Amino acid sequence: MSTTRKAYRAAILHSLADPAVAGIESSYQYFEDGILLIENGQVAEVGEAASLLPKLNGVDIQEYRDALITPGFIDTHIHYPQTGMIASYGEQLLDWLNTYTFPTERQFADKSHAADVAAIFLNELLRNGTTTALVFGTVHPQSVDAFFEAALALNLRMIAGKVLMDRNAPDYLTDTAESGYAESKALIERWHGKGRLHYAVTPRFAPTSTPEQLDLAGKLLREYPDLYMHTHLSENRKEIEWVKELFPERKGYLDVYDHHKLTGPRAVFAHGVHLCDDECKRLAETGSAVAFCPTSNLFLGSGLFNLNKLEQHGVRVGLGTDVGAGTSFSQLQSLNEAYKVMQLQSKKLDPFKSLYLATLGGANALYLDDRLGNFLPGKDADFVVLDYNATPLMSYRMQQARSLEERLFALTMLGDDRAVKETFAAGVSVHRRDA
Numbered sequence: 001m002s003t004t005r006k007a008y009r010a011a012i013l014h015s016l017a018d019p020a021v022a023g024i025e026s027s028y029q030y031f032e033d034g035i036l037l038i039e040n041g042q043v044a045e046v047g048e049a050a051s052l053l054p055k056l057n058g059v060d061i062q063e064y065r066d067a068l069i070t071p072g073f074i075d076t077h078i079h080y081p082q083t084g085m086i087a088s089y090g091e092q093l094l095d096w097l098n099t100y101t102f103p104t105e106r107q108f109a110d111k112s113h114a115a116d117v118a119a120i121f122l123n124e125l126l127r128n129g130t131t132t133a134l135v136f137g138t139v140h141p142q143s144v145d146a147f148f149e150a151a152l153a154l155n156l157r158m159i160a161g162k163v164l165m166d167r168n169a170p171d172y173l174t175d176t177a178e179s180g181y182a183e184s185k186a187l188i189e190r191w192h193g194k195g196r197l198h199y200a201v202t203p204r205f206a207p208t209s210t211p212e213q214l215d216l217a218g219k220l221l222r223e224y225p226d227l228y229m230h231t232h233l234s235e236n237r238k239e240i241e242w243v244k245e246l247f248p249e250r251k252g253y254l255d256v257y258d259h260h261k262l263t264g265p266r267a268v269f270a271h272g273v274h275l276c277d278d279e280c281k282r283l284a285e286t287g288s289a290v291a292f293c294p295t296s297n298l299f300l301g302s303g304l305f306n307l308n309k310l311e312q313h314g315v316r317v318g319l320g321t322d323v324g325a326g327t328s329f330s331q332l333q334s335l336n337e338a339y340k341v342m343q344l345q346s347k348k349l350d351p352f353k354s355l356y357l358a359t360l361g362g363a364n365a366l367y368l369d370d371r372l373g374n375f376l377p378g379k380d381a382d383f384v385v386l387d388y389n390a391t392p393l394m395s396y397r398m399q400q401a402r403s404l405e406e407r408l409f410a411l412t413m414l415g416d417d418r419a420v421k422e423t424f425a426a427g428v429s430v431h432r433r434d435a
């Protein structure tokens with residue numbers, strides 16, 4: 001096999017560790033004039049241009065001015081079928097599901113509709129610099145086929161699964177414990193491990209699954225040890241009350257999942273806005289992760305995520321958009337809202353912690369930090385080129401900035417899809433803003 005090498009020259013920034021653990025200074029590496037060398041779709045080397053250039057005889061070098069290269073963003077919770085219902089007015093979680101979500105998801109019984117939306121969705125992710133996401137399908141297995149077919153064609157690292165939902169939802173959108181198990185199993189056989197795709201067993205949330213269905217979900221996880229488990233947890237107060245009524249024998253919401261053996265490494269729980277200390281402790285103990293979805297939590301009025309509390313308990317936390325309840329595909333905009341969520345609790349969100357959450361922290365939450373999240377040699381070459389001059393205001397603001405920290409913070413406050421100049425997946429350009 002011939003070796004394909006290509007180098008990219010710009011300012012380069014990547015996370016090395018969680019700032020909460022390593023301290024801010026040791027948490028990142030920055031090259032003001034850097035080179036990222038890619039070989040066969042993987043990172044070969046990263047460093048200062050001055051030291052790497054002499055070694056790059058004959059290697060094609062793509063140069064970007066006033067730009068910052070970072071690892072591709074990782075979205076640890078999103079619903080692709082809800083792309084067309086983003087920005088739907090007026091409801092909190094449970095009414096929002098009945099009013100908007102279920103009728104929208106019904107349309108995914110039609111595979112060609114699913115394929116159309118999957119294409120729009122993936123294009124939106126890449127336009128926003130997101131190269132990996134943990135994705136909900138609908139209850140229809142064909143929704144997952146359509147999504148994976150589109151993701152495979154782009155050679156993206158994506159994780160998705162068919163929704164399991166056998167009660168408390170309209171008849172047109174429910175499976176049964178047995179059919180949900182069998183359909184998930186067929187999808188796992190078809191897609192898990194193909195290209196860069198992974199399968200997630202996906203019960204929507206405790207209220208829409210019977211204990212029998214949750215048991216069978218746990219059985220799938222034991223049958224295929226490297227699967228993901230993806231669901232919702234403790235998002236909204238009324239939802240939590242409902243879970244108590246449906247599962248009176250359980251200690252609390254997390255205990256429902258724990259009892260059915262759905263916690264553990266590669267189990268990702270979206271939201272976790274109202275968790276008690278014991279639940280945080282249990283999440284950490286089991287190696288489970290939580291997806292912090294600030295734009296969604298604010299949009300649905302769910303509450304303020306307590307990042308520091310989860311951090312103190314050692315829970316893995318990734319950043320999620322939760323589109324369609326989330327209001328943006330942009331992880332830069334998620335970080336903007338995350339900062340405000342912290343401010344409302346008199347807490348700070350350091351810009352290097354923000355970088356970590358959107359990249360290496362997400363990889364860590366997904367147990368993909370050996371493949372993704374930064375530019376250590378051998379990792380997948382999934383990266384973005386961010387443009388400091390994306391808008392006149394951003395350009396003017398950057399001229400006033402005196403430090404990397406200040407530029408990075410302004411980028412997360414003012415940046416969105418306009419700031420993403422180019423996106424690469426496995427070393428191949430998959431989005432060019434100005435093309």
Ligand SMILES: [Zn+2]
Pocket residue numbers: 077078079232270322
């Ligand atoms: Zn969600």
